[in-house]
Amino acid sequence: AQSVTQLGSHVSVSEGALVLLRCNYSSSVPPYLFWYVQYPNQGLQLLLKYTSAATLVKGINGFEAEFKKSETSFHLTKPSAHMSDAAEYFCAVTTGTGTASKLTFGTGTRLQVTL
Amino acid sequence: NAGVTQTPKFQVLKTGQSMTLQCAQDMNHEYMSWYRQDPGMGLRLIHYSVGAGITDQGEVPNGYNVSRSTTEDFPLRLLSAAPSQTSVYFCASSRDYFTGELFFGEGSRLTVL
Numbered sequence: 342a343q344s345v346t347q348l349g350s351h352v353s354v355s356e357g358a359l360v361l362l363r364c365n366y367s368s369s370v371p372p373y374l375f376w377y378v379q380y381p382n383q384g385l386q387l388l389l390k391y392t393s394a395a396t397l398v399k400g401i402n403g404f405e406a407e408f409k410k411s412e413t414s415f416h417l418t419k420p421s422a423h424m425s426d427a428a429e430y431f432c433a434v435t436t437g438t439g440t441a442s443k444l445t446f447g448t449g450t451r452l453q454v455t456l
Numbered sequence: 457n458a459g460v461t462q463t464p465k466f467q468v469l470k471t472g473q474s475m476t477l478q479c480a481q482d483m484n485h486e487y488m489s490w491y492r493q494d495p496g497m498g499l500r501l502i503h504y505s506v507g508a509g510i511t512d513q514g515e516v517p518n519g520y521n522v523s524r525s526t527t528e529d530f531p532l533r534l535l536s537a538a539p540s541q542t543s544v545y546f547c548a549s550s551r552d553y554f555t556g557e558l559f560f561g562e563g564s565r566l567t568v569l
Contacts, residue, residue: 384560
């Protein structure tokens with residue numbers, strides 16, 4: 342079964358600094374991978390997705406992620422953090438096939454942005 | 457542009473009570489699902505549906521029932537609430553079951569005393 346591991350439940354960066362949120366997946370076949378963001382008291386929204394096209398995926402709000410098969414990683418980055426980026430971020434992978442296909446989420450990383 | 461609507465947003469129950477969390481979407485999505493979110497555990501899939509009349513169990517289905525009589529609605533029923541079901545519940549829908557591009561409701565916070 343495929344799963345994802347997010348390293349670090351809390352990450353704190355200064356405004357303007359690089360954001361790096363780590364995600365590793367376990368998979369025997371190329372997966373579909375996703376990053377979702379959850380702002381306080383809201384549902385999740387899709388940030389970006391990888392579906393076996395370009396390995397560098399650009400998402401909303403200046404975020405991007407690179408699929409590295411050799412490292413089984415899909416880390417999320419943003420060159421310069423903004424206060425509005427403070428949120429919880431979830432990595433996710435599709436598991437199963439056909440009608441049994443479903444999305445499995447990591448445990449989340451809470452990003453804090455300080456002045 | 458409603459998207460996915462969940463009601464109620466907050467609910468307090470006593471152990472043993474029953475209730476239904478409502479979920480409706482207006483995007484004509486075939487795939488709908490229910491997740492629960494607990495601190496440190498991410499989101500876990502409870503039940504899902506790939507179309508009207510079709511439902512299946514997810515990772516943590518015990519204590520929950522679902523039905524899908526229409527494309528729009530996917531209610532989640534707790535037959536006999538337990539404190540372990542205290543959580544935030546999210547309904548999500550998608551155009552199809554394999555894209556992974558889920559649209560989420562705003563959540564329903566349930567407390568079972």
